[in-house]
Amino acid sequence: MANPEATAEAAGEPDSPDAELRAQAAELFEDIPRAAEPPSGRPVTRAKVDLGAMLFFDPRMSVSGVFSCQSCHNIGIGGTDQLETSIGHGWQQGPRNSPTMLNAVFNAAQFWDGRAEDLAEQAKGPVQAGVEMNNTPENLIATLESMPGYVEAFKAAFPGEENPVTFDNFALAIEAFETTLVTPNSRFDQWLMGMDGAMTEQEKRGLAAYMDAGCSTCHAGVNFGGQEYYPFGLVEAPDPEVRPEGDVGRYQITQTEEDQYVFRAxxxxxxxxxxPYFHSGQVWDLEEAVRIMANAQLGTELAEEQAQDITAFLGTLTGEQPQVIHPTLPVRTGSTPLPAPIQQDVGEGKAAD
Ligand code: HEC
Ligand code: HEC
Structure with missing residues (x-):
């Protein structure tokens, strides 16, 4: 396997035919580091990561005992559920597509509308959301405290704390685990570090088109987005199927008129x-998503070849996927709360027919 570090010196070689394109790209993008830190600066320790992995994979964190974080953010399929919008508690269909949590540590804020400041704050949401895990912090803590294996793991992860099994620490452990879910060494990153052969000619044309068309005004930095908010439909409103009318994005949080249909890039x-793509999950084809973006955000109709080139370029952003060993989870005891019966007919999130 090619090793980008070994060829990184080539980055400065002025006679590489890619030098100009690379210099332009290096102004806008960064490669993914192998180890990340949460923006909060909170320390990530082995014990916290191990506990976070257990919590992430444990369906008993949901009131029904059915849904874990992994149900909707499957690490084996890019950190998503590959559904249009997620299915959660009682088979209710939620209103939005499940975004990947791979590299989410690099985002300025979490969720399609950025309503959670960081991963720890985010982790408290799904546990309690009626359409997701539908649990309460009290029942969650009772579940964790009932299993000595968890009590030990919390003690190891939060040494010196008198009562480490708390909802806050649950969230901090998950944050630590998610901080390890980064995907370095994509072909784009290899190329950025100097390896001309890491991208094909078509992919390089796609990168140039991506920057020239203006995609990089919103999708740049280490994560190619995740930093700023823009109206979805800055120039032209997308089809109501792709941007459903009920979901007004950041307006729900700020109640400011200019935040209507504003989402995080x-x-x-x-x-x-x-x-599938967009917060609605209504577009399955990446090239179609690229065309929709060009129309909606830039008011541009891409030529067929350009759309194909940009799509090919986006394929180079696939990095090394995290190799996570499924942890063995603590065994239940007689005092572990029983899974709540699943009611099939509750909830507003249920798709209407
Ligand atoms: C029933 C499916 C479901 C479950 C279970 C679930 N999530 Fe999510 N997750 C979603 C959806 C849908 C969103 C987007 C919601 C939104 O933006 O309003 C999301 C958003 C996120 C994000 C934000 C990513 C980003 O780029 O903004 C992270 C991180 C995340 N979830 C982690 C978790 C963790 C950790 C758990 C377990 C404690 C969990 N999720 C459980 C469906 C789920
Ligand atoms: C003015 C800012 C802006 C510009 C310019 C822009 N985008 Fe976007 N992009 C966004 C926002 C905001 C979203 C989230 C839309 C939503 O709510 O679903 C998004 C979503 C996407 C998605 C869907 C990702 C997913 O996980 O579902 C793709 C793909 C994408 N953009 C590619 C592009 C490409 C390619 C270009 C250039 C042709 C481009 N964007 C130009 C702001 C922008």
Missing amino acids: APLRNVALTA
């Missing part, structure tokens, strides 16, 4: 793995 790392 989606991070595009591993985007070739994360269909």
